[in-house]
């Protein structure tokens with residue numbers, strides 16, 4: 001008999017419904033909303049792939065990513081666990097949301113040693129959602145972007161944290177370098193919310209941008225007008241929505 005209480009859908013709704021904010025870490029309600037919407041748009045558009053995150057801390061964002069995975073999808077988390085306390089807390093939190101028979105793959109490692117090929121091999125395919133929130137120095141964040149971009153499925157999304165946090169200028173520099181350099185040519189930003197920049201493959205930019213346009217009911221002709229906390233802006237040459 002299926003365990004309804006611990007089904008992915010039930011756990012996900014509880015987590016989205018408020019439990020996520022009880023876990024220590026950095027994952028703001030707007031970012032939760034953005035990921036839930038992106039998952040919905042990807043489902044509607046038939047975009048498939050696996051899910052991953054670099055930088056787990058206590059699991060706050062990883063647990064939602066894990067719960068967004070569909071039955072056929074795998075979920076991978078990578079963290080060096082700078083502090084042993086993060087690791088203990090991560091596994092305790094994760095344990096409360098693990099779907100029976102469907103554990104995530106957790107790799108305790110420095111992402112400097114991670115390769116794109118490993119990411120592909122672990123799930124035997126490409127990724128549709130990948131959160132980058134590991135090392136915040138410029139070289140580390142840039143390296144993570146360069147490792148993750150090649151494993152993104154068409155229409156896959158990178159959630160890149162802390163670009164606008166003045167504490168971490170290296171994170172901003174890394175994304176700028178990436179988008180202006182050769183590794184970033186196929187990747188375009190389309191949404192900014194909850195401290196994260198969301199990026200997708202160039203070919204899917206229009207689809208995802210338009211999906212947000214429809215979801216927020218922002219009329220097309222209001223190309224520069226502010227609209228109830230939703231702003232249309234340009235970023236690195238791409239139209240993006242900003243949710244405040």
Ligand SMILES: C[S@@+](CC[C@H](N)C(=O)[O-])C[C@H]1O[C@@H](n2cnc3c(N)ncnc32)[C@H](O)[C@@H]1O
Pocket residue numbers: 024025026027054055056057058059060061062078079080081082083086109110111112133134135136140
């Ligand atoms: C800002 S926290 C992640 C926050 C988390 N995503 C959340 O939802 O709260 C950064 C995490 O990245 C990990 N980290 C830092 N440098 C890393 C590296 N080089 N490789 C892998 N993980 C790293 C740290 O151990 C820490 O858990």
